[in-house]
Amino acid sequence: MERATYVFDRVYLKGTGTSVGPLEKQGPLGEYFDRDYENNYCGEKNWEAAERRLLSDAIIIAIINSGLKLEDVDLIIAGDLINQNVISNYAMRDFDVPFLGMYGACSTSMQTLLTGSIFINSGMFNNIVVASSSHNATAERQFRYPTEYGGQKPPTMTFTVTGAGAALISSIPSSIKITAATIGRVIDAKQKNPNDMGSAMAPAASDTLIRHFRDLNISPDYYDMIVTGDLSQIGSQVLLDIMEYENYPINKLHHDCGKMIYSEDQKVFAGGSGCACCAVVTFGYIKRLLDTDQIKRALVVATGALLNPMMTLQKETIPCIAHAVAFEKCEVKP
């Protein structure tokens, strides 16, 4: 197997920004998000404009929280779920900064972060903002049905998170270091049901995790917390079973952003999903855990189902991917 884990020596998570919709604010992690809106329109005319607003918020807050200015940012790398990445592309009209758009379905948060980290580690960039967004109404329309259609949903289905998360990563030392990243492979477990993406994505997550541990020659308990993006209730169990079978048990360390972001009594089926799910939980909650020394090391694995409705109608199976990024608390040298 080719080596796919890259170790960084000078990449730091300087500041993060998160902006969410009302349901996410009401959830158990509500207090960790920087900004929230009373309804899903976020003060805009339509859903796409609302998602752009969330993305712009997150980027601006991340820059402010870093104590830097927009002029200090060398590059923005962002992505979302909507056709042609229009949310990121259109939001960038307001930012006078070089931009790279990326698509990795719900793995976009870590895909942009690991790309940015490699750029910074190369020495060619100093400050990069990475961001990703999703919106329940835009994603439902894109991947399933418009919400107004009122189609029935099975309990295995996930619920797209409305929000956006951004991080400013930098070569200037700060207390959280990005130490390593593993780039995922496209894994197709021959699953066809687009209403159960958690199970489809679990094999991709396990592939990336196992390669991460093997490449670095570490065991899962090197980390205090291993967080997957949006496997939700069903997919998480599949992942735990695979990891147990592969002799890398992670039962005690594993958390899933899709399960963390909503509470049991919120009607979200199997849990949260979408680019924003992993982004807001990582850049809101996990960042806070590291800041307050509750954990020292965290591995975040964002999972993405690389399907679109046309492929599903053509009876294709669902290819999936997962990217992992490791965060470590470090002492800042004055």
Next chain:
Amino acid sequence: MIYLNAFLVAGTICLLGQLLVDVFKLTPGHVTSYFVVVGALLDSFSLYDRLIDFAGAGALVPITSFGHSLLHGALAKAEEMGFFGIAMGMFDLTASGITSAIIFAFLVAVFFKPKG
């Protein structure tokens, strides 16, 4: 009695639809289309008419009656006008349903905003 029949017939049709969605993983679009086709097929030998006599609205309200009405209208016009009557009469009986769907959809779109 017809109330019970209506309940049972419409309930059975809905149960079949739910099974198609849950067990056979069909989309709502598939289910609607199949039911229209089945309703049209059942118009043969006036089977669906007998079901309507038996269950009243229990057979008229589900989408299967739309298929039945399509074929019914087409055949009635065909008897009158010959072969081309099939095309001319196809939407005769369903015209009011289609028109109201368009008008109500328009009105809802004008006056309401989805909450997402």
